[in-house]
Amino acid sequence: MALKDVFCQDRAIEILQRGRAADRAAHAYIFAGLEGVGKYTTACEWARLVLCRNPVAGDGDGFADSCGSCESCALFEGGAHPDYSHVYKELLEFTKDGKGRKAPVEFPIDVVREFLLEKVTIRPTASERRVFVVSEAEKLNASSQNALLKVLEEPPHYCTIILLCTRLEQLLPTTKSRCQIIRFGPITEDRIVARLAETGLDRQRARFFARLAQGSLGLACQWGRLEREGLALFDVKKTIVAGVAGFRRADVLELAEQLIAAAKQIATAWADLDKTVSKSDLSRRAQKTVIQIVVSAFHDAMMANTVSNPAPIHFDQSEDVARLAGRLDPEQAAQCIDEGYEALRWIDANVNEKLIFERLLLRLAPAGT
Numbered sequence: 001m002a003l004k005d006v007f008c009q010d011r012a013i014e015i016l017q018r019g020r021a022a023d024r025a026a027h028a029y030i031f032a033g034l035e036g037v038g039k040y041t042t043a044c045e046w047a048r049l050v051l052c053r054n055p056v057a058g059d060g061d062g063f064a065d066s067c068g069s070c071e072s073c074a075l076f077e078g079g080a081h082p083d084y085s086h087v088y089k090e091l092l093e094f095t096k097d098g099k100g101r102k103a104p105v106e107f108p109i110d111v112v113r114e115f116l117l118e119k120v121t122i123r124p125t126a127s128e129r130r131v132f133v134v135s136e137a138e139k140l141n142a143s144s145q146n147a148l149l150k151v152l153e154e155p156p157h158y159c160t161i162i163l164l165c166t167r168l169e170q171l172l173p174t175t176k177s178r179c180q181i182i183r184f185g186p187i188t189e190d191r192i193v194a195r196l197a198e199t200g201l202d203r204q205r206a207r208f209f210a211r212l213a214q215g216s217l218g219l220a221c222q223w224g225r226l227e228r229e230g231l232a233l234f235d236v237k238k239t240i241v242a243g244v245a246g247f248r249r250a251d252v253l254e255l256a257e258q259l260i261a262a263a264k265q266i267a268t269a270w271a272d273l274d275k276t277v278s279k280s281d282l283s284r285r286a287q288k289t290v291i292q293i294v295v296s297a298f299h300d301a302m303m304a305n306t307v308s309n310p311a312p313i314h315f316d317q318s319e320d321v322a323r324l325a326g327r328l329d330p331e332q333a334a335q336c337i338d339e340g341y342e343a344l345r346w347i348d349a350n351v352n353e354k355l356i357f358e359r360l361l362l363r364l365a366p367a368g369t
Contacts, residue, residue: 002068021063037217047084103280117151134162149175248366302325
């Protein structure tokens with residue numbers, strides 16, 4: 001792959017290229033945007049270009065791409081480039097005192113120290129620069145960010161650091177002020193549907209996953225892969241939406257157990273497909289998927305009462321959506337959506353899943369039932 005082949009992030013790449021062409025490339029970047037919109041892919045291809053020994057110039061616009069044939073590009077392609085480091089929280093296990101320790105929700109400061117701060121002073125060997133890409137930078141706590149400040153403010157001249165962030169508000173102002181922020185936009189529905197169709201997913205499921213993902217190609221592709229590998233996530237969501245549309249307060253505990261079971265089923269399937277992510281993170285990701293499905297049902301209900309020609313996420317369950325829309329006015333539906341987003345925040349805070357789902361359903365249950 002090359003930088004020019006990155007999917008649907010032309011604006012972000014143009015900003016990077018213009019800085020390089022003017023010899024004003026930043027020493028530190030924040031790539032900010034939704035999960036799964038191409039931040040990591042762009043970071044990898046930008047790193048490949050930065051490290052390339054013989055960049056290939058574009059058609060008179062000053063833009064460039066990696067050559068793909070020099071020693072640096074060959075090392076990068078083989079995952080063995082000595083001047084490139086991908087720093088992520090699961091590296092905790094490989095720190096000096098990390099054997100047997102599971103990666104927590106927050107980004108461990110030990111990983112920051114041993115895989116970035118201690119290595120940043122080592123001069124490059126195969127290229128003229130060193131590149132560090134830090135995933136899930138929004139999970140860096142205040143201590144980890146403060147530890148990074150000096151190197152962000154006064155990095156070695158050969159160093160480039162890229163922080164990948166899905167929630168920019170989680171970064172300290174001092175961190176943001178020392179980096180160039182590049183914003184990555186959501187991917188359009190038709191592009192996601194087309195990409196999912198290319199993988200063999202039928203158009204109905206592709207359209208559902210594209211709408212549920214809300215512009216995240218990466219998430220849509222992950223859900224599509226689960227579907228192709230036999231999870232039947234599309235059928236799981238039908239059960240969830242039908243349950244949410246018709247449940248009463250007396251059904252809260254039973255429905256909560258069903259949602260928890262669905263989350264565990266999704267997490268198990270994800271663990272079989274992705275061995276690099278910790279099981280606890282996959283469990284949280286699965287819980288978020290279930291709650292996103294719940295939230296999207298209330299979103300459809302709200303839109304049904306406010307928009308003349310809505311494009312529902314659950315287009316195949318119009319009767320269930322109509323049941324929800326019939327008992328909720330737009331303001332009530334919006335309040336239910338807020339409750340769903342609060343539950344998503346609780347998942348990030350590592351609150352017990354039983355408490356999360358029971359509390360959410362109690363707040364979503366129709367009054368007086």
